């Protein structure tokens with residue numbers, strides 16, 4: 001049953017949704033008009049993400065607005081206005097200039113969510129250099145590998161991260177000339193290992209932004225490594241066109257909103273939507289330095305009067321596990337719009353969200369490669385639980401099958417599985433995998449970009465995720481998407497998380513094996529196993545239901561929170577485990 005957010009909760013929509021008439025917006029859409037919503041650099045000198053995100057607002061007299069409310073681990077609050085952010089990022093750009101960093105050179109960050117990270121990201125873009133964020137929990141090897149691929153010249157990090165993870169790597173990284181330490185006193189820690197606060201204090205807080213062109217490289221983002229070795233996706237300054245319009249259309253950002261994106265800037269969501277998109281739209285955001293904690297998160301939603309919240313299925317599943325009763329202790333009535341990305345959002349989670357918050361989660365779909373949201377559930381459109389929604393205006397998505405000559409044919413028939421593909425040409429499309437030209441080219445067939453995800457489109461034009469092409473299981477003549485099976489297991493009250501894989505079988509080709517992590521208070525054992533098997537068989541039929549179910553304390557995930565089915569499969573079948581650089585929790 002679809003959820004109608006606005007008709008059910010008009011009181012939560014004192015403002016009309018930005019995308020009130022989807023069909024009309026699609027029909028009238030024009031990229032030049034979308035570009036015209038941005039101002040471009042003063043004097044017609046090009047386009048720069050940081051100018052659009054920060055300085056443009058200062059120039060328009062909005063400098064006093066709050067841009068960032070930072071909450072430190074202990075709950076201490078620091079507010080930064082757009083003017084503050086303009087000055088801090090200018091200082092950082094001047095620091096880079098003083099060190100001789102040239103346009104196009106790579107500035108990496110390995111940092112917790114502290115204010116200096118945001119100044120560094122925006123300052124790097126102002127200087128025309130390329131910002132490349134790393135997740136701060138990475139170990140030394142993944143850090144070194146990425147710095148090497150990206151020829152990082154500068155790394156912004158904290159003293160503790162430097163000492164623990166980076167100091168020993170420097171000899172291996174000849175391109176890395178400077179490490180800038182965000183915290184502590186004025187002392188440097190060695191040759192080229194410099195105290196950033198001191199450098200920032202010594203330079204001017206005004207800076208003339210580099211005249212970057214729309215096609216100049218701006219961001220280098222490594223993918224999550226869910227399916228294999230992470231790729232370095234290149235993005236250009238005009239990606240900001242997409243950041244701006246998706247913030248308005250898919251996240252429904254309005255003036256005066258309090259926005260919270262819980263993703264870390266070490267991943268593309270945390271940069272595109274945890275820095276750029278809200279700022280470009282002039283919307284203030286919450287940055288929480290701490291990690292997930294149900295009470296802390298509900299407390300932030302309540303105390304900061306968050307209106308638009310963008311989070312991920314893993315976090316939602318953790319909140320579900322803690323239970324809806326915990327949420328009842330908080331006043332969450334400020335929330336107007338909830339969105340989720342990163343993994344399939346099980347229908348169960350959408351229903352739970354609607355019961356717990358009074359409004360459903362709006363799932364949306366995109367990838368590191370797409371640079372911004374491509375398919376979404378919109379405020380003014382009914383949410384079908386389990387569906388990713390419909391393509392953004394300006395985005396043509398299709399279900400295709402690859403042809404033998406290397407092309408792709410669109411499948412017009414609704415409800416038919418195929419590969420999700422996008423017609424090339426949107427502004428935030430990646431421009432390459434750094435140093436992997438062949439891998440990049442392989443993702444295109446004619447004017448389609450092939451996403452590697454399988455999906456279906458229904459007769460209403462909604463897209464439904466089936467599974468990653470690598471994870472889809474061929475069993476007894478059926479193609480089985482893991483998402484469908486996992487969602488059914490998730491319906492059972494004992495199940496916190498589920499992942500399914502295919503196991504080779506002489507008769508069926510493959511049989512399905514499910515790995516299940518239980519909620520607190522449930523015991524693994526024969527009775528529960530039988531119950532789960534029966535539930536799955538009843539809901540899915542014997543051909544699709546798992547043949548085996550194994551209990552695990554937790555499932556292996558990437559550090560961005562995605563379940564790594566390939567690792568479960570490799571371990572089950574005794575195959576090589578492959579690249580584990582982004583593995584976070586281990587099942588064993």
Ligand code: ATP
Nearest residue numbers: 223224225226227228342343344364365367368465
């Ligand atoms: P790698 O490409 O290195 O294997 P990754 O694909 O997980 O890693 P990301 O670019 O961070 O790296 O993730 C994009 C992928 O996440 C999508 O291709 C899709 O498989 C999954 N995803 C994102 N949003 C959704 C969603 N709403 N529903 C289902 N899957 C989603």
Ligand code: MG
Nearest residue numbers: 223227367452
């Ligand atoms: Mg991918």
